[in-house]
Amino acid sequence: MAVTDPERQAPSLVTGEKHHGRTMHLTLRVWRQAGPDSEGRFADYDVPGISEDMSFLEMLDVVNERLASDGEEPITFDHDCREGICGTCSLMINGRAHGPERGTATCQLHMRKFGDGDTIVVEPWRAEGFPIIRDLMVDRSTLDRIVEAGGFITVSPGSAPDANLVPVPKVVADASMDAAACIQCGACVAACPNSAANLFTAAKVAHLNLLPQGEPQRYQRVESMVDTMEQFFGSCTNHGECEEACPKEISIDFIATMNKDYLRAKIKNRRYLSRNP
Amino acid sequence: MAPSLDAKIPEGPIEDKWDAHKFSVKLVNPNNKRKFDIIVVGTGLAGGAAAATLGGLGYNVKVFTFHDSPRRAHSIAAQGGINAAKNYHNDGDSVYRLFYDTVKGGDYRSREANVYRLAQVSNNIIDQCTAQGVPFAREYGGLLDNRSFGGAQVSRTFYARGQTGQQLLLGAYQALAEQIAKGTVTLYNRSEMLDVVTVDGRAAGIVVRDLLTGEVSSHSAHAVVLATGGYSNVFFLSTNAMACNATAIWRAHRQGALFANPCYTQIHPTCIPSSDEYQSKLTLMSESLRNDGRIWVPAKAHDPRPPSEIPEAERDYFLERKYPSFGNLVPRDVASRNAKAMIDQEKGVGPLGNGVYLDFSASVDRLGRNVVEERYGNLFEMYDRITGEDPYGSPMRIYPAPHYTMGGLWVDYNLETTIPGLYCLGEANFSDHGANRLGASALMQGLADGYFVLPQTIGDGIAPLLGTKPVDTHHEAFRLAEAAVRDRYAGYLAIGGTRSADWFHRELGKIMWDHCGMERNRPGLEKAISEIPALYEEFKKDLRVLGNDASVNQALERAGRVDDFFQLGLLMCEDALHREESCGGHFRSEHQTPEGEAERDDDRFAYVGAWEHTGEMAPGRLHREDLVFENVKLTQRSYK
Ligand SMILES: Cc1cc2nc3c(=O)[nH]c(=O)nc-3n(C[C@H](O)[C@H](O)[C@H](O)COP(=O)(O)OP(=O)(O)OC[C@H]3O[C@@H](n4cnc5c(N)ncnc54)[C@H](O)[C@@H]3O)c2cc1C
Ligand code: SF4
Ligand code: FES
Numbered sequence: 040m041a042v043t044d045p046e047r048q049a050p051s052l053v054t055g056e057k058h059h060g061r062t063m064h065l066t067l068r069v070w071r072q073a074g075p076d077s078e079g080r081f082a083d084y085d086v087p088g089i090s091e092d093m094s095f096l097e098m099l100d101v102v103n104e105r106l107a108s109d110g111e112e113p114i115t116f117d118h119d120c121r122e123g124i125c126g127t128c129s130l131m132i133n134g135r136a137h138g139p140e141r142g143t144a145t146c147q148l149h150m151r152k153f154g155d156g157d158t159i160v161v162e163p164w165r166a167e168g169f170p171i172i173r174d175l176m177v178d179r180s181t182l183d184r185i186v187e188a189g190g191f192i193t194v195s196p197g198s199a200p201d202a203n204l205v206p207v208p209k210v211v212a213d214a215s216m217d218a219a220a221c222i223q224c225g226a227c228v229a230a231c232p233n234s235a236a237n238l239f240t241a242a243k244v245a246h247l248n249l250l251p252q253g254e255p256q257r258y259q260r261v262e263s264m265v266d267t268m269e270q271f272f273g274s275c276t277n278h279g280e281c282e283e284a285c286p287k288e289i290s291i292d293f294i295a296t297m298n299k300d301y302l303r304a305k306i307k308n309r310r311y312l313s314r315n316p
Numbered sequence: 317m318a319p320s321l322d323a324k325i326p327e328g329p330i331e332d333k334w335d336a337h338k339f340s341v342k343l344v345n346p347n348n349k350r351k352f353d354i355i356v357v358g359t360g361l362a363g364g365a366a367a368a369t370l371g372g373l374g375y376n377v378k379v380f381t382f383h384d385s386p387r388r389a390h391s392i393a394a395q396g397g398i399n400a401a402k403n404y405h406n407d408g409d410s411v412y413r414l415f416y417d418t419v420k421g422g423d424y425r426s427r428e429a430n431v432y433r434l435a436q437v438s439n440n441i442i443d444q445c446t447a448q449g450v451p452f453a454r455e456y457g458g459l460l461d462n463r464s465f466g467g468a469q470v471s472r473t474f475y476a477r478g479q480t481g482q483q484l485l486l487g488a489y490q491a492l493a494e495q496i497a498k499g500t501v502t503l504y505n506r507s508e509m510l511d512v513v514t515v516d517g518r519a520a521g522i523v524v525r526d527l528l529t530g531e532v533s534s535h536s537a538h539a540v541v542l543a544t545g546g547y548s549n550v551f552f553l554s555t556n557a558m559a560c561n562a563t564a565i566w567r568a569h570r571q572g573a574l575f576a577n578p579c580y581t582q583i584h585p586t587c588i589p590s591s592d593e594y595q596s597k598l599t600l601m602s603e604s605l606r607n608d609g610r611i612w613v614p615a616k617a618h619d620p621r622p623p624s625e626i627p628e629a630e631r632d633y634f635l636e637r638k639y640p641s642f643g644n645l646v647p648r649d650v651a652s653r654n655a656k657a658m659i660d661q662e663k664g665v666g667p668l669g670n671g672v673y674l675d676f677s678a679s680v681d682r683l684g685r686n687v688v689e690e691r692y693g694n695l696f697e698m699y700d701r702i703t704g705e706d707p708y709g710s711p712m713r714i715y716p717a718p719h720y721t722m723g724g725l726w727v728d729y730n731l732e733t734t735i736p737g738l739y740c741l742g743e744a745n746f747s748d749h750g751a752n753r754l755g756a757s758a759l760m761q762g763l764a765d766g767y768f769v770l771p772q773t774i775g776d777g778i779a780p781l782l783g784t785k786p787v788d789t790h791h792e793a794f795r796l797a798e799a800a801v802r803d804r805y806a807g808y809l810a811i812g813g814t815r816s817a818d819w820f821h822r823e824l825g826k827i828m829w830d831h832c833g834m835e836r837n838r839p840g841l842e843k844a845i846s847e848i849p850a851l852y853e854e855f856k857k858d859l860r861v862l863g864n865d866a867s868v869n870q871a872l873e874r875a876g877r878v879d880d881f882f883q884l885g886l887l888m889c890e891d892a893l894h895r896e897e898s899c900g901g902h903f904r905s906e907h908q909t910p911e912g913e914a915e916r917d918d919d920r921f922a923y924v925g926a927w928e929h930t931g932e933m934a935p936g937r938l939h940r941e942d943l944v945f946e947n948v949k950l951t952q953r954s955y956k
Contacts, residue, residue: 074867092591094702100596100818107816107871112863115870117384120557121597123698124482125388140701147701172528173868180505183385187497191490192449195372196365196767197440199447203404206458216451216476219483223387247449 061091063155067102069114070162071174079171081160091151095138096121096128098150099161115174123147123286126222129229130175131162136226136284144224144286164229168236168271179225181271182239188267189260190243192253205251218245220287227281227289233273238281240268241297242289248300258304265301321574321926321941324728325429330415330947334433337729338772342779349374352778353537353786355522357509357564359386361481361759362742363543364488365766371495373771378535379492379501380524382508382559382873387489390545390557391762394481395602395695397465397473398445398759400438405462409470411435417468418757419948421647422722422750423900423916425577425924428947429729430747437768438760442474444767448487452476464645465604465755473756478602478694484759488766504535508873510804511797512540512568512738513787519737520787523797525805527873530865532798534789538778539737541770542568543762546721546743548581550881550888551833552825554718555587555600561877562884565725565744573733574926574939576726576746578884579892582753582901583834584719585651588702588712589671598717599702601674601695603755606644606651608679608688609712611635613672617662623673623711634658642955649752649901649914650955652716656834657912659715671713680708716834720758722749722901723891726926726941730773731765734926737777741765746924751900805865808875813858817875820855824848824878824885832889837905841893845886849933852882887927887936894938897921909952918950 064087072079084106089098096118103113119127128145132138138148153159161175169177207215219242227238244261247253253260275294282291326337344352352375356367359381367379383389403409414435419426446452446460452474453461465473476483495501504524511523513534521536547562548554569575586601614621615632634654636643644651655672658664665671680688685708689696696707703713725733725740727747733740742762749757787793827847831840855878863869898907898914899921907915922943927936 090592090594092704093594094596097594097596101594104816104818107860107862108814110862113871115868119383119388119559120390120393122393122557122599124479125390125392125557127384127388143701147698149701149704151704176868179384183387183493186490187493191494192447193494194444194447194491196369196444196771199440199443202402202442202446202452203459205446207454208458209454209456212451212454212458215449216483219451219476219486220479222482223385246451250449250451252447252449 061155063089063091063150063153065089065153065156066158068158068160069175071114072171074173075170089150091149093150094121094146095132095148095150096146115176117176118146121146124222126224129164129177129179129224129226131164131229133160136164136230137286142286142288144222164225166228166234167273168228168234169225182223182225182236184271185236185240185264185267186243189256189263190247192247192256207251211249215246215249218242218249218289218293221289222287224286226284226286228272230280230284231273232278232280233276235275236268236272237275237294237297238285238289238291240264241293244297244300245293248296257300258307261297261300262304262308265297318938318940321726321939322728323427323941324730325427326729330428330432333429334436341773341776344775344779344782346374348782350376351782352376353378354539354541354774355380355535355537356541356543357522358389358543358545358742358744359383359489359492360389360391360543360545360742361485361488361762362744362766363541364389364485364492365763366541366543366741366770367501368488368491368495369767369771370774371498371500372491374500377495377501378504378537380504380507380509380522382506382527384505386492386503386505387485389485390560391485391759392482393557394759395478395600396604397463397475397480397756398441398484398763399465399468399472399756400442400474400760401435401472402439402442404460405471407470409472413470414438414472416948418748418754419750420953421752421754423752423914423953424750424918424922424945424948424950425580425899425943426748426750427924427943428945433769434748434761434764437764440768441760441763445484445487445763448491450476450483450487463604463607465607468754475604478692481759484763488763509564510567510801510876512571512735513793513797514571514735515787515791515793517736519735520791520793521789523794523801525801528868530867530869532801534794534798536786536789536794538781538786539739539774541739541741542725542744543741543766544744546724547884548718548721550825550885551718551828552822553590553595553598553829555584555598558597561880563877563880565740566880566884568725568733568735568738570929571735572929573735573738574726574928575723575887576924576926577723577751577891578888578927579832579895579902580722580751580900581718581888582648582720582722583652583716585648585655585716586674586714587717588699589666589668589715591703599698600717600719601699601712601714603648605674605692605695608683608691609644609674609676610678611644611655611672611674613658613663613665619663623665623675632663639955646955647752647754649903652834653903655714655716666713671715673711674714675711676707677711718833720753722746722751722753726924730776731770732773732777739770739774741770751902805872805876808859808861808872809865811857811859811861813860815858815860817859817861817871817878820851820859821874821878821881823851824882827851828885828888832885832892835903835905836892838893841889844889845893848882848886848889852933855879855882883933886933890936891925891927895921895925914953916952
């Protein structure tokens, strides 16, 4: 179907200012799927009058307004903060998780990265661990299950010692922060040919295991998180697509750290168990 | 005279109130905690911390969020930092100073006892979060680093790069995940609370809509805790996430919870100006940028030159000029209003003339690019990504945007609303920030409420219920509430008009921004009070929502939220009209000093205005809690 009349956007927008940048005319090929068990298909939309200053999601907002005024149901997609921090947005754009710009979540991608006349293919994350809910929205709660398995440090409020009691070398705190920057978006899984969640899991393990505060639960944590990960996701064969797709540029080196801790956990936990039958 | 409210502030000197109160509240024996069911709505800093802590104490907790994961709550977006009175820098900070600064920053419209408690527990928060693995910034010696932030003259702000909210929320989320795994907390994600149910005047539970299936269901408990965030999105364009909304607290208000100070909203000075009419939300640049950035506009109006060609002598560093001692670090309301004044004088910069410069060139010269990059690198990148401009090359452009709402459900010292058994935490309540919130204080308040205050005070309310079961969800009150929710949502689908909920939301936002934004006055507010109901009528006749109520329908979700924004927007204007003074973020142009600063009227308005719902779009009924200042002397705020 075609959404051809660029003038139609006017009544839906109220500020009265006109955009001042370049405008573009695009074709969108979007995955539409009515529900988890319905069959999906691509639908093509003709989209004129898009300003290069819009974000990708603002472009989808405009398309949705136009669809709705034509009586077609809007495209469902997940999003919230639109600042690249909540991890809710999740689009496969031209075959790339979060689109063409490195280190950028879908919501921070701007239309100036595309060319006039482009055809843009938009799909949901595709992975066994992420069932499709509707159109471009998927269920990523399997990632929460991995965190529940051990991605925490146990401390009940009121019992913590003074925060400066344990100094943490700045480089260690910085490395932990690098890992903790993960937004749990799942792009690493979507980009991985095996649908593995190793980068995500490794980032959480590293965030906590690098810190002295995380030491007491270090081995239990890694073992339990990795085992849970394996229930839902494929195995890592070191392709590196995850790092490439990650909007927070989480380093693949964390996977090596996780693997090392996992191996040591197997030994440590056994040794620990033999001492405490 | 409006009826007055009892805040249940404990007796005694301010330093002792909280300890004395903790000693006097009824306790629930550890073995009995599992016999109590508690509902928590919201998994941001406040709700996430509360649910995890209550679960850890042994209560039976159900936690609800409309997000897919608890970690997506809007708290994740906070950048700048969190305050605490640790005085690690030995620069004269103390619990008392943090208390004093917060009361003063709030322009003397907050409750002393609450603020003092907040300052007291601030130190526990830092200990708690550090122990949880929050990777706060550190100095080379390995100890925690601090910076000074938004209006504070001491360095008391802890931070984790520009992602402090994210890291604090991850701490709370992970603690929650642990309790979920243990089974003390049950998570209901993608579930939107749409009503509070009361039985015999007490909160009995909530009605929830499953956002995936449209199914409406009821949940009951011994107590209900709302931690559902702020309502800045009433302005449509704000720095809040797209889904932030007021439905939970508004529906509670309709059930009898008083709504306090709805007109106290904060406009944040450092946001990226909108670039065109498609803008869906505004992006905040952390206020920490004001530590090293200098704000200026060209001295003469309509100056067409690029910034690099404007010589120093022809620049107006207006905050440094007007406020020599605080300079660029004046509180948010002062900074925002001054930026607006410059733009009103046609000195605005950028393609739409809707910004002022925030310039780092002096800092780069002084500190070196590396240091500036270390401090603000990710913010500079974000700016570049959004605007396509490099802030190292030319100054950033900033403009104020709605950001935080100090108003919210009225709560007493126990954080209990006027509906017994209904509690409210975090940005959703009105409690600690008066008429203006200081930077880095919202994260502190959310975590104080969730980790340290509510888990102590809730026992007092529920201990007497030991041995009783929560109301059965087959009770008629639940039945009726569920039916009303179903009818409401079926109603939106049935209108079959021509305009989307977003369209109405933008229109409402424009009215609110024009008349109830940074500057308010009687004629404007009266205009808004007549326009909002008219637009609301149109909304009810001309709304168009496609699809059905039995699967994901994001347009339908928005319709419900916009409906509630209309009603709240009207109340905000009424509150702003009744408050014939200026204070903090509430600036009435009729009430200003000769220098153009906010002029309070302490004789008439040193109270919390708490509104009672009297009917849909009907004028509210005002109750008041008189504010008594025993420790802080009321003065005209001055940042000169
Ligand atoms: C961009 C930005 C930057 C900020 N930076 C800082 C800073 O540096 N320092 C600082 O102190 N403060 C900052 N703030 C303010 C601070 O982040 C917020 O005030 C605070 O995080 C609010 O936390 P909360 O727990 O009250 O609510 P939120 O984090 O908004 O959480 C609300 C929760 O309630 C749920 N919810 C809401 N309604 C319903 C419903 N009807 N049914 C089910 N669930 C519901 C949501 O799903 C969510 O889980 C910033 C705010 C913004 C917008
Ligand atoms: S590791 Fe990167 S891609 Fe994977 S979930 Fe985290 S932020 Fe997303
Ligand atoms: S919408 Fe929050 S990261 Fe994209």
